[in-house]
Amino acid sequence: xxxxxxxxxxxxxxxxxxxxxxxxxxxxxxxxxxxxxxxxxxxxxxxxxxxxxxxxxxxxxxxxxxxxxxxxxxxxxxxxxxxxxxxxxxxxxxxxxxxxxxxxxxxxxxxxxxxxxxxxxxxxxxxxxxxxxxxxxxxxxxxxxxxxxxxxxxxxxxxxxxxxxxxxxxxxxxxxxxxxxxxxxxxxxxxxxxxxxxxxxxxxxxxxxxxxxxxxxxxxxxxxxxxxxxxxxxxxxxxxxxxxxxxxxxxxxxxxxxxxxxxxxxxxxxxxxxxxxxxxxxxxxxxxxxxxxxxxxxxxxxxxxxxxxxxxxxxxxxxxxxxxxxxxxxxxxxxxxxxxxxxxxxxxxxxxxxxxxxxxxxxxxxxxxxxxxxxxxxxxxxxxxxxxxxxxxxxxxxxxxxxxxxxxxxxxxxxxxxxxxxxxxxxxxxxxxxxxxxxxxxxxxxxxxxxxxxxxxxxxxxxxxxxxxxxxxxxxxxxx
Amino acid sequence: xxxxxxxxxxxxxxxxxxxxxxxxxxxxxxxxxxxxxxxxxxxxxxxxxxxxxxxxxxxxxxxxxxxxxxxxxxxxxxxxxxxxxxxxxxxxxxxxxxxxxxxxxxxxxxxxxxxxxxxxxxxxxxxxxxxxxxxxxxxxxxxxxxxxxxxxxxxxxxxxxxxxxxxxxxxxxxxxxxxxxxxxxxxxxxxxxxxxxxxxxxxxxxxxxxxxxxxxxxxxxxxxxxxxxxxxxxxxxxxxxxxxxxxxxxxxxx
Amino acid sequence: xxxxxxxxxxxxxxxxxxxxxxxxxxxxxxxxxxxxxxxxxxxxxxxxxxxxxxxxxxxxxxxxxxxxxxxxxxxxxxxxxxxxxxxxxxxxxxxxxxxxxxxxxxxxxxxxxxxxxxxxxxxxxxxxxxxxxxxxxxxxxxxxxxxxxxxxxxxxxxxxxxxxxxxxxxxxxxxxxx
Numbered sequence: 001x002x003x004x005x006x007x008x009x010x011x012x013x014x015x016x017x018x019x020x021x022x023x024x025x026x027x028x029x030x031x032x033x034x035x036x037x038x039x040x041x042x043x044x045x046x047x048x049x050x051x052x053x054x055x056x057x058x059x060x061x062x063x064x065x066x067x068x069x070x071x072x073x074x075x076x077x078x079x080x081x082x083x084x085x086x087x088x089x090x091x092x093x094x095x096x097x098x099x100x101x102x103x104x105x106x107x108x109x110x111x112x113x114x115x116x117x118x119x120x121x122x123x124x125x126x127x128x129x130x131x132x133x134x135x136x137x138x139x140x141x142x143x144x145x146x147x148x149x150x151x152x153x154x155x156x157x158x159x160x161x162x163x164x165x166x167x168x169x170x171x172x173x174x175x176x177x178x179x180x181x182x183x184x185x186x187x188x189x190x191x192x193x194x195x196x197x198x199x200x201x202x203x204x205x206x207x208x209x210x211x212x213x214x215x216x217x218x219x220x221x222x223x224x225x226x227x228x229x230x231x232x233x234x235x236x237x238x239x240x241x242x243x244x245x246x247x248x249x250x251x252x253x254x255x256x257x258x259x260x261x262x263x264x265x266x267x268x269x270x271x272x273x274x275x276x277x278x279x280x281x282x283x284x285x286x287x288x289x290x291x292x293x294x295x296x297x298x299x300x301x302x303x304x305x306x307x308x309x310x311x312x313x314x315x316x317x318x319x320x321x322x323x324x325x326x327x328x329x330x331x332x333x334x335x336x337x338x339x340x341x342x343x344x345x346x347x348x349x350x351x352x353x354x355x356x357x358x359x360x361x362x363x364x365x366x367x368x369x370x371x372x373x374x375x376x377x378x379x380x381x382x383x384x385x386x387x388x389x390x391x392x393x394x395x396x397x398x399x400x401x402x403x404x405x406x407x408x409x410x411x412x413x414x415x416x417x418x419x420x421x422x423x424x425x426x427x428x429x430x431x432x433x434x435x436x437x438x439x440x441x442x443x444x445x446x447x448x449x450x451x452x453x454x455x456x457x458x459x460x461x462x463x464x465x466x467x468x469x470x471x472x473x474x475x476x477x478x479x480x
Numbered sequence: 481x482x483x484x485x486x487x488x489x490x491x492x493x494x495x496x497x498x499x500x501x502x503x504x505x506x507x508x509x510x511x512x513x514x515x516x517x518x519x520x521x522x523x524x525x526x527x528x529x530x531x532x533x534x535x536x537x538x539x540x541x542x543x544x545x546x547x548x549x550x551x552x553x554x555x556x557x558x559x560x561x562x563x564x565x566x567x568x569x570x571x572x573x574x575x576x577x578x579x580x581x582x583x584x585x586x587x588x589x590x591x592x593x594x595x596x597x598x599x600x601x602x603x604x605x606x607x608x609x610x611x612x613x614x615x616x617x618x619x620x621x622x623x624x625x626x627x628x629x630x631x632x633x634x635x636x637x638x639x640x641x642x643x644x645x646x647x648x649x650x651x652x653x654x655x656x657x658x659x660x661x662x663x664x665x666x667x668x669x670x671x672x673x674x675x676x677x678x679x680x681x682x683x684x685x686x687x688x689x690x691x692x693x694x695x696x697x698x699x700x701x702x703x704x705x706x707x708x709x710x711x712x713x714x715x716x717x718x719x720x721x722x723x724x725x726x727x728x729x730x731x732x733x734x
Numbered sequence: 735x736x737x738x739x740x741x742x743x744x745x746x747x748x749x750x751x752x753x754x755x756x757x758x759x760x761x762x763x764x765x766x767x768x769x770x771x772x773x774x775x776x777x778x779x780x781x782x783x784x785x786x787x788x789x790x791x792x793x794x795x796x797x798x799x800x801x802x803x804x805x806x807x808x809x810x811x812x813x814x815x816x817x818x819x820x821x822x823x824x825x826x827x828x829x830x831x832x833x834x835x836x837x838x839x840x841x842x843x844x845x846x847x848x849x850x851x852x853x854x855x856x857x858x859x860x861x862x863x864x865x866x867x868x869x870x871x872x873x874x875x876x877x878x879x880x881x882x883x884x885x886x887x888x889x890x891x892x893x894x895x896x897x898x899x900x901x902x903x904x905x906x907x908x909x910x911x912x
Binding site for chain 3: 485513543544547551554555557558559561562585589590592593596597599600601603604609624627628629631632633635636638639640643662665666669670673674676677678680681682683684685687688689691692696697
């Protein structure tokens with residue numbers, strides 16, 4: 001088999017700004033991909049996976065300045081000789097955030113777009129679209145507006161776009177993370193069967209990776225580690241060390257806090273009607289959060305988890321029922337959105353932390369180092385996603401709220417960073433609500449779990465969290 | 481939320497080729513601005529109001545009429561004083577309130593303005609934006625312009641969601657009372673605006689990358705997947721019909 | 735040894751121009767259609783369309799401001815059900831953006847600000863006045879003028895500081911002007 005892609009000693013550092021120096025992100029990446037190979041590169045968030053993809057696509061340094069060295073060859077030709085649009089049939093990619101890639105208003109148009117650019121005859125385009133839709137089993141979506149699709153459907157659509165163009169090599173960034181295990185298996189199986197050349201990037205070791213014949217690599221500290229010759233324990237230990245899987249044998253230790261029996265939140269017979277959807281209501285018969293307690297609200301996408309969080313924090317108004325918050329009102333709730341950027345308003349970290357508060361310099365400096373933020377006068381918008389997420393946590397840490405609601409707060413955070421965040425917030429001796437569909441996360445940190453399904457609590461339990469959740473979700477998360 | 485003004489339906493107007501609708505719309509707009517007789521104007525406005533009403537329902541016609549109302553009142557109050565010539569029609573205490581010229585001019589302005597409103601309403605109530613853009617492309621709107629508008633349409637709902645999320649976040653963060661003074665209101669909205677602008681502007685380079693990866697920049701002539709089938713006969717007939725009508729009206733009443 | 739590869743000038747790429755125009759049109763539409771603040775005495779609203787236009791003109795320059803301002807406000811008209819205004823709005827707000835971009839230039843000072851404000855107000859309010867006059871009479875059209883002046887005041891008072899704040903918060907934007 002001939003070598004289709006060769007990466008030779010790629011090094012990259014993002015451009016610096018006053019007060020903000022980025023370390024070398026990629027420190028010499030070497031990789032060789034042969035035609036028909038299926039490679040999996042695992043790396044925690046911000047390990048440089050997306051950056052590497054952009055370098056392969058020659059988008060870096062075209063769009064981002066910075067220091068770069070090394071070479072990438074496609075079929076023996078240095079990609080420096082290509083513009084990104086000349087790579088369209090050579091290297092295809094699905095990015096981590098599908099919303100960054102979709103730009104038309106119907107699935108068909110999305111599929112047709114690259115084919116139109118290539119000047120392909122309309123009749124052929126129609127055929128290829130039909131084929132791609134069928135292959136990804138999304139034929140019924142052809143007229144839909146991509147904005148109305150679920151996260152998993154969007155990724156399927158983008159994979160179908162690659163099927164329509166059929167590039168020589170497929171780069172897939174976190175393509176499986178919003179799919180249920182069966183759909184994930186379908187896609188991976190299909191790609192293997194069609195002998196596509198694939199590099200799949202993921203921040204989690206999924207159980208599906210164990211039983212397919214793929215070459216697993218780990219991106220760690222800017223270099224690639226080959227796991228081909230590792231035995232099982234060596235491999236597992238590396239996954240744990242890299243934060244790519246959770247060690248379920250060691251439990252998370254809460255700091256010593258005397259929790260009395262008082263309730264911070266009590267809910268009974270709460271009702272909420274969605275303004276634009278008369279088929280779906282939220283009805284919570286019974287819910288409470290004790291002082292010093294961490295409870296998880298788990299459930300699938302669209303089960304009403306975030307709505308419940310927004311009702312508690314006062315962002316949505318209940319229709320009927322009781323919602324009591326002890327020792328304060330709704331403003332005593334700190335709600336951390338999934339996307340930290342919605343909660344960052346000001347030009348520098350310092351201004352952001354002190355918005356609406358009177359803080360001494362030493363408190364600010366202490367918080368900056370506690371949450372490992374770069375520096376006080378750095379613009380948050382230039383910081384990495386993880387650092388922005390930590391800034392969001394720091395803001396709420398300083399606001400001293402009685403209740404913290406973390407809405408899918410683990411997205412884009414390494415497990416260690418998430419643990420630090422929850423520990424810091426917990427040290428304020430408050431109640432915490434975790435909203436998540438991640439089983440590992442719920443079972444590791446929560447004292448109790450409320451399982452939400454179609455707007456109703458179907459189960460409340462505090463023992464054998466991970467077992468109960470696993471049997472409910474039938475999930476494919478890898479547990480050691 | 482943004483729903484545009486399109487109203488789902490299956491009427492004769494919905495089925496008419498958007499290109500024909502554009503031609504008729506432009507023809508009629510010209511007609512409303514050239515000096516034709518008042519009865520003809522009234523005829524056009526009433527005729528097309530009826531067609532619209534039959535196509536999408538009578539009560540829906542209230543939407544454009546409600547919008548016209550305040551300006552019609554302005555015209556009624558402010559036009560007659562500017563036209564003092566012609567026979568006096570209405571005199572109060574020796575002061576001429578309305579002359580025949582004033583009446584004619586007032587009627588002409590009311591009909592012109594409500595005509596324009598009804599015609600545009602008719603067009604966008606029965607034509608989707610995507611079809612409208614396709615039709616414009618057929619009239620030689622450059623591809624890139626059409627693409628820019630399509631992408632903007634995709635981003636508008638997204639930005640509205642971002643803005644409402646940012647406002648929610650702001651509400652949770654700052655618990656001070658809502659100020660009544662105008663300046664304070666502006667000050668409160670300022671951080672949210674900065675935030676929504678940064679979100680939007682950060683997506684410019686990512687969007688540009690996505691466009692290049694889909695072939696924007698290639699020198700190859702693009703093909704087009706979404707097309708409206710060209711029906712030469714209907715087009716010729718409708719152009720001929722409209723020209724004929726215009727000529728008759730203009731000759732008859734000028 | 736890490737060396738510096740030549741990074742191309744991103745802002746000259748057709749894809750970048752398409753992307754920035756599309757995003758700024760969407761911003762202008764949302765600012766015009768969604769973001770508004772009630773003004774008590776007249777029981778009317780100030781919409782933020784002109785804020786977006788001043789912001790775009792100062793940050794991205796006259797050509798972007800012309801197209802984004804014109805198309806963005808025209809699209810807001812379409813959504814709000816004022817489709818009959820589309821052609822007029824396009825020119826009134828597009829030329830307003832162009833004038834601001836040209837008069838303010840890259841370095842802003844007080845004289846230029848005053849000039850820019852006057853230019854913007856005369857262009858925008860003037861075009862609306864003349865076209866409204868033709869449509870439904872020059873007398874009734876006078877009624878629109880105070881509101882249009884108010885819009886421009888809000889535009890300059892919020893739009894220009896907004897540009898400064900965004901530049902401070904997101905320094906790469908300095909390279910986006912074309």
